Amino acid sequence: MPSWLYDDAYFEGQRVKKKYLEAYDGACLEDAIRGTPVRSDIGECYLIESSTDFSLSKIDRDNARNALMSNLRLLRGIGAGTEQKLRKAGYSDIESLLGHRRWHDEAKRFLSIVDSGDACRIQQELWHWLPKSHPLNLNITAFTEVERLVALDIETMGLFSRPIILFGAAFTSGDKIVTRQYLARDIDEEAAAISLFTALVENNPLVSYNGRAFDVPYINQRRWYYDLGGDIENVHFDMLPFARRFMKSKTPDARLTTIEKYLFGQERLDDVPGALVPEFYEEYLRTHNPGPLVPIVEHNRNDLVSLVRLFSKFCEDCNGGH
DNA sequence: GGTGTGCGGTAGCATCTACC
């Protein structure tokens, strides 16, 4: 038993594993998980697709621009005290500072960045002056094509330099969340899965949960391992800092399943604790019983859908002026 | 021009927590 896992989570995991091993005894993978083999130029893996009804909330671009412009502290040299003085003197937004002797240049520079519409540049600028958890950061989504936004989540054999066994991506299409999961049915299929997954997310804005610190660097590291070329460096909205800030006054526990339960009232049945994913997968490799893969795929799909819903919820709050 | 004050920026540190 892993020492960093609570007893009850471990024993619940064992119960789930046993249940699925029994349920799928003698079954083949195709019976347990509906999907299709897909090929890239370096091999094959298994693709699982599904969809859920959902309508995504978006932030209006004019509203987003106004929200950014109304925060004088986004200019270098303006802190709480200066902001207060400027407001008293009648400077209500950054555009009005174009007429200010001292702040004209900084205001002009900031305006040119926002009006370039380049989400990457705007994000870098905001990260310089605001904590990454600041809700104002979400306004940058208005400068991206929300239809191209991809939520991502991976399942791995450990926390560092171990194979990735499942790559999950979710995007919206009309009034649906579409999930696409690339499963490595064997470690040998990891490279093909990476290649197909990165082709899907390439150049799209990303949404993740702790993905800036975990998923993306991990994928990049595996890409280098297989000599598959450069890093994924897309515009990236990591929901973890926003969730931490949101949950701060309620509980220090900011795991995705906790916030999902809090916001959407959903309790997951037969979920795999993340720390047991490697054990479940090894059980599948050892026995060829696809049962343990079923809750892994389901856990990943739930995470993806939750991520999109969480993103949408926070955008909705932004529109409401929070 | 010299000096003092206030404010903003930054660096360093400890602690915590998410991911599998």
Add this chain to the structure above:
DNA sequence: GGTAGATGCTACCGCACACC
């Protein structure tokens, strides 16, 4: 279990401004 990043705190530096 390793790693990266956020947060909160403190201390210090540098700049702008007001005053003499």
